[in-house]
Amino acid sequence: MQRIxxxxxxxxxxxxxxxxxxxxxLSIGQEACAAGACAALGTxxxxxxxxxGHGHCVAKGAPLDRMMAELYAKVTGSCKGxxxxxxxxxxxxxxxxxxxVVGGGANLAVGATIAARLRGSDQIAxxxxxxxxxxxxxxxxxxxxxxxxxxxxxxxxxxxxxxxTTSVKSVMKIEDVADRAAGYGMPGVVVDGNDVLAVYTxxxxxxxxxxxxxxxVLIEAKTYRMRGHFVGDPQVYRxxxxxxxxxxxxxxxxxxxxxxxxGRLDEAGLARLxxxxxxxxxxxxxxxxxxxxxxxxxxxxxxxxxxxxxGVRP
Amino acid sequence: xxxxxxxxxxxxxMQEEMRRDPLVFAIGEDMALQGGVFGxxxxxxxxxxxxxxxxxxxxxxxxxxxxxxAALCGARPVVDMHFADFITTAxxxxxxxxxxxxxxxxxxxxxxxxxxxxxxxxNSAAGHHSASVEAWLLHTPGVKLVxxxxxxxxxxxxxxxxxxxxxxxxxxxxxxxxxRGEVPDGEHIVPLGVAAVRRSGTDVTILSYSQMVYRCLDxxxxxxxxxxxxEVVDLRSxxxxxxxxxxxxxxxxxxxxxxxEAVRTGGVGAELAAQIGEELFDELDGPVxxxxxxxxxxxxxxxxxxxxxxxAAQVVAAVRRLL
Ligand SMILES: Cc1ncc(C[n+]2csc(CCOP(=O)(O)OP(=O)(O)O)c2C)c(N)n1
Numbered sequence: 001m002q003r004i005x006x007x008x009x010x011x012x013x014x015x016x017x018x019x020x021x022x023x024x025x026l027s028i029g030q031e032a033c034a035a036g037a038c039a040a041l042g043t044x045x046x047x048x049x050x051x052x053g054h055g056h057c058v059a060k061g062a063p064l065d066r067m068m069a070e071l072y073a074k075v076t077g078s079c080k081g082x083x084x085x086x087x088x089x090x091x092x093x094x095x096x097x098x099x100x101v102v103g104g105g106a107n108l109a110v111g112a113t114i115a116a117r118l119r120g121s122d123q124i125a126x127x128x129x130x131x132x133x134x135x136x137x138x139x140x141x142x143x144x145x146x147x148x149x150x151x152x153x154x155x156x157x158x159x160x161x162x163x164x165t166t167s168v169k170s171v172m173k174i175e176d177v178a179d180r181a182a183g184y185g186m187p188g189v190v191v192d193g194n195d196v197l198a199v200y201t202x203x204x205x206x207x208x209x210x211x212x213x214x215x216x217v218l219i220e221a222k223t224y225r226m227r228g229h230f231v232g233d234p235q236v237y238r239x240x241x242x243x244x245x246x247x248x249x250x251x252x253x254x255x256x257x258x259x260x261x262x263g264r265l266d267e268a269g270l271a272r273l274x275x276x277x278x279x280x281x282x283x284x285x286x287x288x289x290x291x292x293x294x295x296x297x298x299x300x301x302x303x304x305x306x307x308x309x310x311g312v313r314p
Numbered sequence: 315x316x317x318x319x320x321x322x323x324x325x326x327x328m329q330e331e332m333r334r335d336p337l338v339f340a341i342g343e344d345m346a347l348q349g350g351v352f353g354x355x356x357x358x359x360x361x362x363x364x365x366x367x368x369x370x371x372x373x374x375x376x377x378x379x380x381x382x383x384a385a386l387c388g389a390r391p392v393v394d395m396h397f398a399d400f401i402t403t404a405x406x407x408x409x410x411x412x413x414x415x416x417x418x419x420x421x422x423x424x425x426x427x428x429x430x431x432x433x434x435x436x437n438s439a440a441g442h443h444s445a446s447v448e449a450w451l452l453h454t455p456g457v458k459l460v461x462x463x464x465x466x467x468x469x470x471x472x473x474x475x476x477x478x479x480x481x482x483x484x485x486x487x488x489x490x491x492x493x494r495g496e497v498p499d500g501e502h503i504v505p506l507g508v509a510a511v512r513r514s515g516t517d518v519t520i521l522s523y524s525q526m527v528y529r530c531l532d533x534x535x536x537x538x539x540x541x542x543x544x545e546v547v548d549l550r551s552x553x554x555x556x557x558x559x560x561x562x563x564x565x566x567x568x569x570x571x572x573x574x575e576a577v578r579t580g581g582v583g584a585e586l587a588a589q590i591g592e593e594l595f596d597e598l599d600g601p602v603x604x605x606x607x608x609x610x611x612x613x614x615x616x617x618x619x620x621x622x623x624x625x626a627a628q629v630v631a632a633v634r635r636l637l
Binding site: 077078079080081082089090092096099108109111112115117119138141142145148302303306308312 | 336337339341365366368370371373375376378379380381382383384385386387388389391406407410411415416417418419420421422423424425426455456458478479480507553554557
């Protein structure tokens with residue numbers, strides 16, 4: 001969680017300082033979802049992600065330096081500078097990509113498990129999506145298909161209360177996204193998405209069942225988006241007081257307090273942990289900063305696995 | 315050589331590829347009990363079982379999206395779109411996901427999938443079941459487009475498409491399914507991006523593909539009676555495009571007609587006319603002329619349908635304009 005938080009805080013600073021191009025969507029406040037859910041998965045398992053995908057990528061184990069280089073649009077980035085923040089991916093750790101299309105990852109997760117089944121592998125897929133995405137058709141088609149075929153998919157809704165400028169309350173007649181699971185004959189559960197242990201426990205409890213042919217599940221994690229929809233969002237649509245009130249519910253603070261109170265970590269240990277993250281991040285930023293930009297002609301590469309005769313026409 | 319229908323040729327291609335590679339699978343609606351709406355998957359469910367021939371709910375978005383996900387994770391899906399028109403319901407999955415994944419992710423993955431798209435007009439199927447939609451996808455870098463016109467090509471191109479590591483859109487004209495033809499025995503592969511000269515000639519080049527090739531061959535026969543020698547080139551795939559064969563033919567005849575069943579505006583004909591204009595302008599003795607459907611959705615009533623569709627007469631008229 002600390003790695004995600006600091007990665008994104010640094011990305012925000014660098015972006016505001018004019019170092020990073022494009023758009024950046026931060027998941028600050030939602031780290032417990034990514035960390036808790038991915039910790040319950042194996043390295044081989046797949047995740048699909050949203051446009052807010054840094055946390056998912058970090059939590060699945062992607063190296064920070066290649067991620068940061070991608071944000072810097074450098075050739076050393078995990079997508080060689082062709083994806084950027086909104087399309088960040090690291091296939092080496094089963095992270096099948098952030099997605100610029102809201103709800104775009106749901107069916108990819110279903111397909112990942114079809115491939116796994118054909119290969120005789122017991123890999124599962126976890127699909128991150130938002131409360132906003134839960135209103136889109138592709139997500140419903142994915143849930144239905146996974147349910148009728150008993151596919152090992154965990155649909156993990158990060159309900160952060162806002163979809164861009166729209167409050168979840170104004171676009172959903174029901175309180176919980178999890179209720180929608182009933183329509184597909186699969187279980188739907190709600191978990192405190194700011195409590196990493198609760199998320200980890202909830203996801204872990206379903207991983208084995210899902211892996212062993214029990215069919216998919218919809219887990220809704222109630223959380224809150226602390227920052228604007230994107231970096232630079234003036235947030236005219238919500239009260240500063242609402243955001244302020246959520247500070248007491250910070251998932252990282254909550255875990256720190258708990259670990260300290262239970263005596264599992266002391267102040268020195270915590271400081272050491274933070275220093276480690278800081279050092280890793282400093283190296284990542286340096287790597288991103290100092291890496292070369294791609295050669296312009298690289299824009300014509302990577303389109304096809306079997307290139308066209310005559311190449312990509314200008 | 316074996317005489318078989320276009321449908322049988324595609325089934326043979328599927329069988330051979332599914333036997334060869336356990337990661338090839340078929341997915342679509344009405345697969346299990348009917349073997350596809352046109353019977354183009356018949357026998358496959360019995361031979362390969364429900365895990366390799368997946369019979370889905372009516373969920374085009376899920377079908378195509380899941381195929382993309384499966385392809386990203388190493389499987390090789392062959393999707394049946396039922397009717398090419400329905401690609402609109404999964405356009406995002408094709409255009410934003412399948413076509414872009416490899417590129418956006420810097421070559422980390424590939425998307426080896428085939429979309430089988432029965433297209434074209436037959437039997438007054440009208441507005442929602444008659445379209446030829448290849449131009450929408452030609453405008454999408456990252457996908458390949460295949461347009462077979464014979465049973466032999468149906469087999470050879472489908473096998474190539476399944477083995478290709480990129481997303482391939484395979485357009486099969488509904489009126490061709492029952493057509494018979496000789497298919498070479500044994501392993502028969504037609505590479506993507508190689509056109510076929512169906513009739514050689516010296517006065518004009520007619521570029522075409524899919525079912526329209528036959529209307530062009532009719533036109534060429536009529537023209538021959540009038541002493542005009544037309545060369546008919548069957549493009550067989552639109553991306554990759556066999557530019558060499560096109561250029562060689564144009565250098566020989568100096569006149570070009572492009573004929574397709576899809577509507578005219580923004581179509582494949584427009585693209586070919588532009589490319590030929592840019593690269594072979596000095597070779598041309600006249601403008602590149604397009605023969606295409608009128609710019610309307612396909613109407614229901616037979617005389618209306620007939621009026622909208624281009625036929626041999628329009629091809630003949632286009633050639634006469636040039637000579
Ligand atoms: C299909 C589609 N529609 C609209 C958008 C624009 N858009 C980007 S993010 C977003 C809000 C998504 O909300 P949610 O799914 O709750 O995710 P969150 O941003 O809260 O993480 C919107 C509307 C988009 N990218 N894709």
